[in-house]
Amino acid sequence: MQAYPENAFDNGVRFLLSNKVIGITTEGGKVKTVQTTGEELETKYIINCVGLYCDDIAEMVGKGEYKIVARKGPFFILDKNTSCQVNHIVLLIPTKIPRASIMAPGTRPAGLYTAGSAQACGFLPDHY
Secondary structure (H helix, E strand, O other): OHHHHHHHOOOOOOOOOOOOEEEEEEEOOOEEEEEEEEEEEEEEOOOOOOOHHHHHHHHOOOOOOOOOOOOOOEEEEEEEOOOOOOOOEEEOOOOOOOOEEEHHHEEOOEEEEEEOOOOEEOOOOOOO
């Protein structure tokens, strides 16, 4: 995954890691400017990759039809030699209250990623 940001950087992308987005101006359904705590930027494209706060960014461009609920729970990386192997992502049947149970094939040296029993945190830190 590290190759993606390195490739982006090599192609002129600027990463503003210490700035918080505080507003986005759109015109005719297209992004025009992004206001951050550090500067205002003119742009044609934005990539919403703020994780738990992506719903806030979506709301700024009129796409806030969803709300993110922070969840926490155990996450395990099993040895590649484990007897339990899967070839595809396996999810539990969705329920009214998400449990975030998942099994996914790993990459070397891991053999299997698994998580479950996620519980809502009830809050998000007040920073990015």
